Amino acid sequence: MCRNIFEPSLCFDLFITEDIVGEIVKWTNVEISRKRPPVNTHATCRDTCSIEVRTYFGILTLTAAMKDNHLTATDLFDSTFSGSRYLAVMSRERFNFLTRCLRMDDKTLRPALRQEDPFIPVRKIWEMFIQQCKCNYTPGNYLTVDEQLVGFLGCPFRMYIPNKPNKYGIKIPMMCDNGTKYMVNALPYIGRATDTGGLPQGEYYLKELSRPIHGTNRNVTCDNWFTSVSLAKALLAEPYKLTIVGTLRSNKREIPQEMKNTRRRPVGTSMFAYDVPLTLVSYKPKSAKMVFLLS
Template identity: 65%
Template sequence: MDDKTLHPNRRQQDPFIPIRKVWDMFIAQCKMNYSPGSNVTIDEQLLGFRGRCPFRMYIPNKPNKYATNTNVLPQGEYYFKELSQPVHGSNRNITCNNWFTSIPAAKSLLLEPYKLTVVGTVRSNKRETPEELKNSRSRPVGTSMFCFDGPLTLASYKPKPSKMVYMLSSCGEDAAINLTTGKPEIIMFYNQTKGGVDTFD
């Protein structure tokens, strides 16, 4: 561990400085010893902590209300880009939940230096979600709707009368429906690539 008296200025810029060297060595070993496939997954796990910590943040709508602060970007997009750094520019797909997924982030990640596609769930209150895709009493259970914006596909699926599932893909998906389940293929792909992470959690 580092001696905090040796780097008072660096400690202000980097709250992680007491364990920075060990942490960087650990991350470097992870990158060297694991080769991801064409599909990877990003997920978050919020752990409650009430001790002294200079980089926690209060989130009132969470059961454990403290998490790390970020800079200008929305938290989800910031951490997506941070966590995916080892695969930037690799044209891989990253599956994630609605904490990370947004249309602005998906568009940004298609470009250099990221060159990544995204498949993820979307929160119903996102302003980019058209009203036509949202739930209505007249909409039958089991129906799907799609809208397209270049390589982006936004899908809504109604599994129950009072429930809607929203999915975003930047893979240039079409309006394909799985013939066995009746669900959009975007949902099937999401379940295949993220199910293991959800089971682990």
């Protein structure tokens, strides 16, 4: 179906579907009714519709494309500063009001559900969107599992990672196609509320993210937060049938002592260990550093 679509707006509709927009319109109007003054006929506070919500998304998308997403709403809707491209769509007051009222769930159910799932305010819309990402694309033979920190401060499970561009935000492990960078699947990291079923977190996320490609003999590349010897062996068997290439942390007890760093070992050398289907490479790029790669 997707191969026959070339219009950008139709491609966008494959991911932000009518069901997604309808759900947002429904709960946004509930919030608008709460925030609307008792006696008010001003157009700024009227109910929204699917066309206006798509228009709102269009403004947000355009701000990203034009590198305007760091500007305030006052600057965006100032014709002398940003031209008329945003002002021609809606007023600044209406944009701000929609931003305050935008909702994706039934707000009254949050207190009961949030203890089990802190991501509940956007969980339903998120799963609908991810489902479209899975069904609209057939990935290649090689995929990568890694994490992205999306800058955001308004949630209890935000993380602080100092070496990321946005130091505070939501950590989202995701699986992407190596060739096209397309995101096939993603799961938000919600901290201690994550039910891993007794598995280490890295192993749990990799197995969950790779569900769309289980049984396909594809290869997954990942970093040392995900990689372990037990995971590599498990992925070879049913129902996964996947291969893995990933760096391994130096404190793993499966690494032979002979492959670890010593002063006598020259810089730039590699050592290999084989265990039936597994291969471990030990590489010394610097005098005080070792890199372990498991495949």
